[in-house]
Amino acid sequence: MDLPRPGPAHARLMRLAGRWSGEEQLSPSPWGPGGRAIGRSQCRPSLDGMALIQDYEEERDGQVVFRGHGVFLIEPGSQAVLWWWFDSMGFPPEPARGDWDGEVLRLEKTTARGQARYRYEFDQDRYRFVIENRFPGQDEFTEFMRGDYTRST
Numbered sequence: 001m002d003l004p005r006p007g008p009a010h011a012r013l014m015r016l017a018g019r020w021s022g023e024e025q026l027s028p029s030p031w032g033p034g035g036r037a038i039g040r041s042q043c044r045p046s047l048d049g050m051a052l053i054q055d056y057e058e059e060r061d062g063q064v065v066f067r068g069h070g071v072f073l074i075e076p077g078s079q080a081v082l083w084w085w086f087d088s089m090g091f092p093p094e095p096a097r098g099d100w101d102g103e104v105l106r107l108e109k110t111t112a113r114g115q116a117r118y119r120y121e122f123d124q125d126r127y128r129f130v131i132e133n134r135f136p137g138q139d140e141f142t143e144f145m146r147g148d149y150t151r152s153t
Helices: 008-016
Strands: 018-026 035-046 051-060 063-074 081-087 096-101 104-111 114-123 126-134 142-151
Touching (some): 008 063, 035 142, 081 104, 096 114
Antiparallel strands (some): 018 035, 018 142, 035 051, 051 063, 081 096, 096 104, 104 114, 114 126, 126 142
């Protein structure tokens, strides 16, 4: 049996590789009052190019208040992007699933806490990241977070 090797879908995902930082705007939610923050992440290829590892921190008023760790994979066969997210809130991760729409990576997931949509919108060495949530009892998705990031390396 031949082992899978990274392909074009993996290469496309690797455009996230590098160090990124930017301003974020969070809306009020069950987890806090919302407001402005600074987000920083570092993404790196791992597992011989089969995965992308993401480390993230959010800073407010000079203090890191939130940390996260993401793992992106390409699902063999479907070529869908899968994203597991671990963070300092401690909820067990369930993968978000998605695909590319031009220069936009769209992912979605459903958990007991509701539904979430994630959007990475790329423009050369910049991207916008948007999270929209629909909590139990809500009819519509609402924007939870928007960040604009620039690659630093």
